[in-house]
Amino acid sequence: xxxxxxxxxxxxxxxxxxxxxxxxxxxxxxxxxxxxxxxxxxxxxxxxxxxxxxxxxxxxxxxxxxxxxxxxxxxxxxxxxxxxxxxxxxxxxxxxxxxxxxxxxxxxxxxxxxxxxxxxxxxxxxxxxxxxxxxxxxxxxxxxxxxxxxxxxxxxxxxxxxxxxxxxxxxxxxxxxxxxxxxxxxxxxxxxxxxxxxxxxxxxxxxxxxxxxxxxxxxxxxxxxxxxxxxxxx
Amino acid sequence: xxxxxxxxxxxxxxxxxxxxxxxxxxxxxxxxxxxxxxxxxxxxxxxxxxxxxxxxxxxxxxxxxxxxxxxxxxxxxxxxxxxxxx
Numbered sequence: 561x562x563x564x565x566x567x568x569x570x571x572x573x574x575x576x577x578x579x580x581x582x583x584x585x586x587x588x589x590x591x592x593x594x595x596x597x598x599x600x601x602x603x604x605x606x607x608x609x610x611x612x613x614x615x616x617x618x619x620x621x622x623x624x625x626x627x628x629x630x631x632x633x634x635x636x637x638x639x640x641x642x643x644x645x646x647x648x649x650x651x652x653x654x655x656x657x658x659x660x661x662x663x664x665x666x667x668x669x670x671x672x673x674x675x676x677x678x679x680x681x682x683x684x685x686x687x688x689x690x691x692x693x694x695x696x697x698x699x700x701x702x703x704x705x706x707x708x709x710x711x712x713x714x715x716x717x718x719x720x721x722x723x724x725x726x727x728x729x730x731x732x733x734x735x736x737x738x739x740x741x742x743x744x745x746x747x748x749x750x751x752x753x754x755x756x757x758x759x760x761x762x763x764x765x766x767x768x769x770x771x772x773x774x775x776x777x778x779x780x781x782x783x784x785x786x787x788x789x790x791x792x793x794x
Numbered sequence: 795x796x797x798x799x800x801x802x803x804x805x806x807x808x809x810x811x812x813x814x815x816x817x818x819x820x821x822x823x824x825x826x827x828x829x830x831x832x833x834x835x836x837x838x839x840x841x842x843x844x845x846x847x848x849x850x851x852x853x854x855x856x857x858x859x860x861x862x863x864x865x866x867x868x869x870x871x872x873x874x875x876x877x878x879x880x
Contacts, residue, residue, distance in 0.1 A: 589848075589849045589851075592849065592852065593849060593851050593852065593855065596851075596852050596855040596856065597855055599855075599859070600855050600856075600858065600859035600862075603859040603860075603862075603863050604859075604862060604863065604866070607862075607863045607866050607867070608866070610867070611866055611867055611870050614867060614870070614871065615870065615871075615874050618874065618875065619874075633811065633814070637807060637808075637811045640807045641804055641807055644800065644803045644804055644807065645800070647800075647803075647837060647841050648796060648797070648799075648800040648841075650841070651796050651840075651841050652796065655796070770841075770842075771842055774837050774838070774841050774842045775842075777837060778834045778837050778838065781830050781833045781834050781837070782830050782834065784807075784810075784830075785810055785814070785826035785827065785829070785830050786826070786827075786830075789810070789811070789814035789822075789826055791822070792814040792815050792822075793814065793815050793816055793817040793818070793822065
C-alpha cells in the first residue's frame with residue numbers, strides 16, 4: 561500500500577481537492593452532476609403526488625374547486641413572491657462566491673434564510689386557519705355545504721373535499737420539509753462562508769446548495785396554481 | 795440579468811394570480827399551468843444555469859427527468875382519462 565501521508569505539492573495548495581479527482585474542475589462537475597441526479601429522483605418523488613392530484617382533480621373537479629376556494633390565495637401568492645425573491649438572493653450568493661465578495665455572500669445567504677423563515681411563517685398561519693376551520697383530514701374534519709350548480713349532490717361532497725385537503729397537506733407539508741432541510745443546508749453554508757472557506761476556485765457547496773433551493777422553488781411554482789387557484793373565478 | 799429574470803418571475807406570479815379570477819372556461823387550467831411552466835423554465839435555465847452549463851451531462855439529466863415525469867403522468871392518464879368512454 562502506498563504511503564498515504566505523502567502529500568503532493570498541488571494538494572498542499574488545494575486542501576479541498578480530493579485525491580480521486582484529477583483537477584478542481586472535474587471535482588466540481590462531478591458534484592454538480594450528482595446534485596442534478598438527486599434532483600431527478602426528487603422530480604419523481606414529487607411526481608407521484610402530482611400524479612395522484614391529477615387523477616382526483618379530474619374525478620372531483622367541482623369539489624376540488626370548492627375546497628381550493630377555502631384557502632387564502634393571497635397568502636399563497638405572497639409566499640410565491642417570497643420564494644422568488646429568495647431564489648434571486650441565492651443566485652446573487654453564488655455570484656458573490658465566484659467573485660470573492662465575502663460580505664455580499666454572507667448577506668445574501670442570511671437574507672435567503674430570512675425569506676425561507678418568512679415562507680414557513682406564512683405557511684404556519686395558513687395551517688392554523690385550516691385547523692380552526694376543521695379542514696384537516698381526520699376525525700374532526702368537516703366541510704361546509706357549498707352549493708355547486710350542476711353537481712349530482714347539489715353540494716360539494718365533504719369526502720371528496722377531504723381528499724383535496726389530504727393532498728394539500730401532504731404536498732405542502734413535504735415541500736415545507738424540504739424548506740426546513742434547505743434552511744439547515746444554508747445555515748451550514750453560512751458558517752462555512754463565515755470561516756472564509758469559499759474562494760472563486762472552490763465554492764461548489766454554495767452552487768449545489770443553490771440548485772437544491774431553486775428546485776424547491778420550482779416545486780412551489782407548480783403547487784401554487786394547482787392547489788390555490790382551482791376554479792377561482794365567480 | 796438576474797434582476798430581469800426575477801422581475802419577470804414576479805410579474806408572471808401576479809398575472810397567474812389575477813388570471814385565476816377571470817372566467818376563461820377550460821383555459822383557466824391551461825393558463826395557470828402554462829405560466830407555471832414558463833416560470834419553472836426561467837428558474838432552471840438562468841438561476842440554475844442550465845442554459846450555460848458547460849457539462850452536457852447536466853442537460854441529459856434534466857431532459858431525462860422531464861421525460862420520466864411525462865411518462866408517469868402521461869401513461870397514467872391514458873388509463874384514467876379514457877375510462878368513461880365505454
